[in-house]
Amino acid sequence: MSLYLDANATEPLRPEARDAAIAAMELPGNPSSVHADGRAARRVLETARARVAARFGASPRDVVFTSGGTEASALAVASLRRGRRVLVGATEHPAVLRAAEGAALLPVLADGTLDLEALGSALANGDPALVLLMVANNETGVIHPVTEAAALCRRHGALLHLDAVQAAGRIPLDAVALGAETMAISGHKLGGPKGAGALILRPGLELAPLVAGGGQERGRRGGTEALPAIAGLGAAAEAADPAASARLGPIRDAIEAGLGLPVAGAGASRLPNTSCVALPGASAETQVIALDLAGMRVSAGAACSSGKVARSPVLAAMGLGELAGSAIRVSLPWNTPDDAAEHFLAAHAAMRARLRAEDRGSAGQG
Amino acid sequence: MSGGVDSSVVAGLLAEQGHEVIGATLQLYDHGAAVQKKGACCAGQDIHDARDVADRLGIAHYVLDRESRFRDAVIADFADSYARGETPIPCVRCNQTVKFQDLVALARELGCEALATGHYARRTDRPGGPELRRAADPARDQSYFLFATTRAQLAFARFPLGDMPDKAAVRREAVRLGLAVAEKPDSQDICFVPQGHYHDLVAKLRPDAAEEGEIVDESGRVLGRHQGVARYTVGQGRGLGLSRDSGMRVASLDPARRRVVVAPARAIPVAEVPVGEVNWLIDPPQAPFRAEAKFRAREVPQPVTARWDAASARLVVTPDVPVISAPGQGCVLYEGDRVLGGGFIRASRAATVDAEAPAA
Incomplete structure (x- = not known):
């Protein structure tokens, strides 16, 4: 047993994700190519994008595919930091902690949730900040009060990045309603294949790429898209119903x-x-x-x-x-x-x- | 499983014999920090090799984080021992604590029947209990390093390499088992000081052991200066900065006064060696008895008379011919191939200069 x-x-891989990934693997085209095979590959890519957008309350144009959650958070931090001081939850995942070395730690309460009072006073004292928070903790499953944290950030002119890798697919998430600048998700944590994730942007947010490459992902993440993993991510996002x-x-x-x-x-x-x-x-x-x-x-x-x-x-x-x-x-x-x-x-x-x-x-x- | 050829072959042979083998690899120190390479993984290549071997053999394998335990039980003891003016043997401490104390306990908790290691030693079952014996290959014998293994631990231990005729035979087994580590070179240095600069580590942990001081003779006459008592061991002739033909050797170390005490080479061997922290692999002897003893890892056993005083838990070993003995090293008693017991050598020469030293 x-x-x-x-x-x-x-x-574990969801059957819908496996089917979508295998089908994508069979396609000969590159989504950036102009011919029919390229268009077919692009259709798979954009279908996945629409599915991810639908699951997380975003518009497809605000979904940037990455290699996973770690890259998505690194991309957000690099793009949003720009001279801001960085505040990060004390129980964040290394993917976020290591993306923001030198950040100040925000304490959590005994039940593991973010200390909102400490966040408020940290935001009130000092320069404009970038705040990095996980929606739910990977080790305890504790869900942080991110709506309240987002309101505090707005009040103090701080930017908020959410690491929703563990929460995605397990509780309802609406990126726009949460009011964050960016939100990271990971394909394999939804039951998709390993090797794809996404950064979901606030509508209208422009993002500088970490890797410019050939200008894929509307110039926000260069490099030919990992189509099978992304197709699997899209299918997994659709299948991962929090209900x-x-x-x-x-x-x-x-x-x-x-x-x-x-x-x-x-x-x-x-x-x-x-x-x-x-x-x-x-x-x-x-x-x-x-x-x-x-x-x-x-x-x-x-x-x-x-x-x-x-x-x-x-x-x-x-x-x-x-x-x-x-x-x-x-x-x-x-x-x-x-x-x-x-x-x-x-x-x-x-x-x-x-x-x-x-x-x-x-x-x-x- | 260290990731070396010996423990890999042990795992392979036992798996081949049909045992349910569980591989355990100890992460003892931060490899990245030890090689002083920024960004290097905390796990060295050896840990990756061990995982690959286990995977190849199809056995369960776990990497056990023992960094803090190793730091406290082995590395700190290593530095403290130097600071006391001794010459430590960290491999014995590691076997004694991290390996045979902790791993035996873990193995029992997991319901295992035995703990097998790649040590070159033999364990034979006798009506009176298991005996620890030298390995078949005298060049590889590691029984000296196992003297602190208790009888209960020995009962649980297995040393499948003890009967191997030589290392080449072990490597042939590794090839036969299809293990990629078959040609891997033997480890040489103390594992936690990969570049062999043990003195830097001691200086960091115990700066007092690295402070310079005087080199004196046994009458207290100052002959020169040294760069820290931790650089010296009893019997050592080099690194004293004295003329080559002075014939002087380190006789003792006096860390309290940061002194290296030297004497003519012929005066270094001692007639009696006090031994503490003794572990008996026989019933503790009631009367003085004849045996052979090794006072360091690489030497032939010497004929001795041993006297055990249970009340003071002190062993006094009297070699037939005076020997050089460095405090902190092991003194291991043998009867032929069999290990009878052993302990750590204590200072035999009190800081003799104390009384006679001229007032400052």
Whole structure:
């Protein structure tokens, strides 16, 4: 029995996305070519653009395709920064933190949500700012008060970039209504193939490219578009209906109720699929390995490319430093089976029993 | 699995025998910082190699972040040991803590039946419990570095390379198993100081060990100056700045007074070696007994008489012929191939100059 429960790392491919990506791969043309094959490729590209725009309340002309969420945020920061001081949430993803080195950190409250008071006073004191915020946190699923943050930014003449990589497809998102300058999404976090993402712009916003190349994407991102991945992104965006994702909430809640363990951000509004749950006294690393060997694919902290299980700064920022070493993340994918909680709870109980037995054993030897 | 050929072959052989093998690779230090290359990944090539080997073998594999544990248990101890005027052996500390303490605990938590490593040593089961023995290949034998392994840890450990006739045979196994690391060169330096500049690291962690001071003879007469006690080890003749034919060697280190004490070469060997932090792989001996001992990794065992005082937890080893012994190194007792126990050498020569030194 194996269960993939690491959706926040990447969602399993949706069948609609697979079909669209394979169909796009079969096309010989380059979307920039003037001939019939070029036009056919361009049609696929623009269909994907329209689908992404429709899902996120934007106009197709304001959707810029990139290689993924990281590039989308980097493009936004590079373009919007222009001498502004940068304020960034304390629990942001490295994709955003590393795009804005030297930025001032905005604290979060104990429940993991952005401290709006701190944001207000940071905006009131100092030069015009660029604010970088995630809509929902990758490790805890905590949803930040971005509408309120956007209002504060407007009042103080600050620009706002939203990292909506985890929220996209899981809760309703309307880029225009949120009032941000830019919003980043990632294809594979929606159930599309890896290798495509998008930056969604406020209507009328002009953007300088990071890579000018041949002027693709209306001059905002050069380089021939990764058509199969983008076609898959479009299909995934269309298929990723947040209403369907609400189905995951009860499964997640059943897991948390069954475990009866401390949950990070439990008091906050959270993504329905995410649970960051601690087993005090047991290292997150041991839990991830033990659960993996039992077929349960979960994670802890932020995945590093080296593969090591690193301690997360997110929980420390929430004042839960003592739990940071013992918390794992269970994140349910779009295709989670209905009986997932049952299987996960059984594997977790078996792990706990063994850890307890081992504890007693080593105490006896000491 | 370090990513080297030895542990890779161990994993391959055990997987081939049908065991459920779980690969574990320790990330012990930030590789990017260690090679002082900005932007270099925290994981070195060795970690990538280990992952590739595990993938090739089709076994589960995990990279374990042990940076803070290694910093506290091994690197800090390494620097502190130098600052105490000793010559540390970090590989023993690493085996003792990060490897055999922590990995055995993790393996048990995961329900494993054994911890296998690529060490060149042998473990034989006897009615009285498992015994630790030298590897078949004397050139590769690492039993000296395993003296701090407890009997309970040894019971759980497996050393599949212990019977290999030589390294070439291990490399042949790697080729046979289709492992890309088959021709990888052996690691040489202390792993966390890849360029071998251990002194810079010690100076950063313990600046006191890098402060210059006096070189004196055993009567306290000043013969010269040195650039930090951490640069010296007992028995060393070079780097003293004394004339080549002075015949003087380092006799002891006096870090409190930042002094390197030298003596004529013939006066360096000691008749008795005190040993602390002793780990017995036999029942602790009640009476003095004859054995052989190694006082450093690369030497032939010497015949000795060992006396264990359980009350003070001190071992005193009396070699038949006086030996050069550097505090901080291991003293490992053997009976033939078998490791009986071992500990860390303590200073045998009190700072003898204290009493006789002329008042400043």
